[in-house]
Amino acid sequence: MATTEPIWDEEKQKQRLLKASKILFVFTILYSLWIALLIISVYFFQWKDNWAVLSTEQWILTAIFFVSIAIGIEFIFLLYYILSTKKYIQPEKHLAYPQGRQLHNYTIPVDAKGGIFSKTYILIDEKRILNLRYQMIPPKDLWGPKE
Numbered sequence: 001m002a003t004t005e006p007i008w009d010e011e012k013q014k015q016r017l018l019k020a021s022k023i024l025f026v027f028t029i030l031y032s033l034w035i036a037l038l039i040i041s042v043y044f045f046q047w048k049d050n051w052a053v054l055s056t057e058q059w060i061l062t063a064i065f066f067v068s069i070a071i072g073i074e075f076i077f078l079l080y081y082i083l084s085t086k087k088y089i090q091p092e093k094h095l096a097y098p099q100g101r102q103l104h105n106y107t108i109p110v111d112a113k114g115g116i117f118s119k120t121y122i123l124i125d126e127k128r129i130l131n132l133r134y135q136m137i138p139p140k141d142l143w144g145p146k147e
Helices: 010-044 056-084 139-143
Strands: 102-108 116-123 128-137
Touching: 010 056
Parallel strands: 102 128
Antiparallel strands: 116 128
């Protein structure tokens, strides 16, 4: 049986979003430093703003625009990452190797102790088996509440 792997691995996607966020952050910092340099040169050193191509007001307006866009893009990246992460079932332990296969146990509810459980074995691949243990009757229903 041929197995298909997803095109976007979650770890690769996380790395790409992190890299894009870093680039956007660096761009925002550099642009803010440029605006600070422009303001310092015009207002403190009394230089004319014709050396900077645009006027000081135009540079400040573009800075507000670009920083707003950068914050919006970062917010979209964050939402995309949060909504696209998958919740994986974490196996409890690797207890046994029946027939040479690794057995992963998972109990529902997670910290259930005692009572009567159903067991469902699911073949993951040739080397692994998942054992789902679902608590059908809790211990308080069998023996009554603890005193």
